[in-house]
Amino acid sequence: MIKILQEIILDFQEIEVFSGIPRHLDVTPLHGKATVCIGVRRSGKSTFLFQLMQGLLGKGVIRQNILYLNFFDDRLHGLQQSGLGVILDAYYSLYPDKKNSEKVYCFFDEIQAIDGWEPFVDRLMRTENCEVYITGSSARMLSKEIATQMRGRALSWEVFPFSFREYLDYLGLDGGDGVLSTKQRLFVQNAFEQYWEAGGFPEVASLERHLRVKIHQDYFHAVLFRDLVERHDISHPKALTDLAHWLVDNTASLYSLNKLTGYLKSLGHKVPHSSVADYLAWFEDAYFLFTVRLFDASLSRANANPKKIYCIDHAMVTSVSSGILVNTGHLLENLVFTALRRVTPDIFYYKTKGGREVDFIAQWQDRPRLLVQVCETLVNPTTRKREIAALEEAMMELNLPTGIIVTRQEEEQMVLKAGTIEVIPAWRFLLYNPPFLY
Incomplete structure (x- = not known):
């Protein structure tokens, strides 16, 4: 097993690292804590690790001080029997002078594939001069159980498929910081139609x-x-x-x-x-x-x-x-959900005392709750009346002065008895709303 690990370690150090489109994810490594990035498979977690590596290389860290393993590699299947401790044996047998004298940066991709990884990483953080970065495709890696097994030595971030802003980066377009020229707006709206068709998974973007x-x-x-x-x-x-x-x-x-x-x-x-x-x-x-x-x-x-x-x-x-059952209205609602879910897991739907439904109420720490209704178009008077009435009733019950209706194209502002309702096209919502997200 040691020989296989040595080959994998050396092979990776010889290849050029593909870092892709920089993600809008502000990961800050903390001393004494493993950095854990979790999300659905193929969302770009491995590429994000490579971006972190590129940052280290840019600061002068040498390739030999970077240890990378992908635990979905079939050659590592034997680690389940031999135990993860053999990884250190393999690395330090290649570079014995680095033991306790130089910081080693360990990148472990999809480590949850191996049972018992938590005590191994915990020991690594306690006994070795290292920084540890981990990816996984299981929200269990956020759980209190993992935190307990890691003795608080882990800090987690979620990685999702491309947001619309990241998709604009992929296309080489500027999303602006609040105000767009007419030309910029047309480019962004056209990009949104592409994003609507392609979605956010990086591999399928083009x-x-x-x-x-x-x-x-x-x-x-x-x-x-x-x-x-x-x-x-x-x-x-x-x-x-x-x-x-x-x-x-x-x-x-x-x-x-x-x-x-x-x-x-x-x-x-x-x-x-x-x-x-x-x-x-x-x-x-x-x-x-x-x-x-x-x-x-x-x-x-x-x-x-x-x-x-x-x-x-x-x-x-x-x-x-x-x-058969999914329509564009459902897809728009799903799109708004994923935009909200990127920034908070505390998302609910709301039902008023009168039985009217609002699609989302989202909560952020130390911020007002956000009410969001999703409606493809408000052109139909009956639909318009229903969506506005539900949102206004919820605003009154929850004592919230603002609410949002996300549409495909329409944009307006309504000042009502309960407060202000902003009608926002989906592309603008993804870019700028809620305002504190960007």
């Missing part, structure tokens, strides 16, 4: 539709079978796949545990409620599908009510879904 669809479907199956079936040893993989398809087909729609269990039963799957609940939790753990609960002070009431489902990427929905 591909033709048929290739994008194929790759999205490959991602879908990789998440299901590598991040769920294999990781959790699921005994009913067909039930899991059927459930995933139903949820993607019903993006931005309400579901209940009873409804999902009944649906699987209708297909001949004998899966109990508890297993369906586990599947839903594991979808979210893999950063693939997200559940949004009703906003309620009582957690039991929130859990008793139907929940809404969203996907990590709106374009992936179009590539994977049957196309």
Whole structure:
């Protein structure tokens, strides 16, 4: 195993590191803490590690002081038996003079593939002169359990597929800092239409539709079978796949545990409620599908009510879904959800005392709550009246002076009794709203 590790370490030091488009992710390594980057597979976590490496090289760190391992490499399968401690043996047998004398920068990609990684990294942080950077595709790496096993020696950041601003960077366009010229605005609006079609996964950003669809479907199956079936040893993989398809087909729609269990039963799957609940939790753990609960002070009431489902990427929905139930309004709502989810996990839907629904209420620490309604167009008078009434009623009940309606194209400002409602086109919302995000 040591010889294999030495080859992998030396091979990486000889290749040119591809750093891609710089991400809008402000990761600040702290002394004594491992830097953990987590997110859905293929979101750009490995490339982000390479960007961090490039930053170190730019500060004068030499390549020999950078140790990189990708634990999805088949050659590292034997580490499960030999233990992770052999990594240090392999590295310091190559560079014995560096032991305790020079800082080593350890980059471990998808380390959750190896059981027992937490005590290894904890020991590394305690006993070696090193900085540790880790990626993983499991939200479990944010959990209190991991924090306990790591004795507080880890700080986590989430990595999502390209935001719209990062997509503009990919296209070489300037998103501005609040005000755009007419020419800039036209370029940005055209870029939004491309983003609407392509989504945020970096690998598919410039591909033709048929290739994008194929790759999205490959991602879908990789998440299901590598991040769920294999990781959790699921005994009913067909039930899991059927459930995933139903949820993607019903993006931005309400579901209940009873409804999902009944649906699987209708297909001949004998899966109990508890297993369906586990599947839903594991979808979210893999950063693939997200559940949004009703906003309620009582957690039991929130859990008793139907929940809404969203996907990590709106374009992936179009590539994977049957196309029967998902419409452009659902995709727009999904797009707004992912924009909010990048900056806070505390997102709910709201139901007024009069039974009207607002799509999102988002919470940030030390900031006012944000109410967001999503509507493709307000041209229809009935739709307009319904969406405004729901948002205004929620603003009054929650004592919030502002609310937002995100549309595809429309833009206006309404001053009502409850406060101000900003109607914002999706491209502008992704760039500038909420204002404190940028």
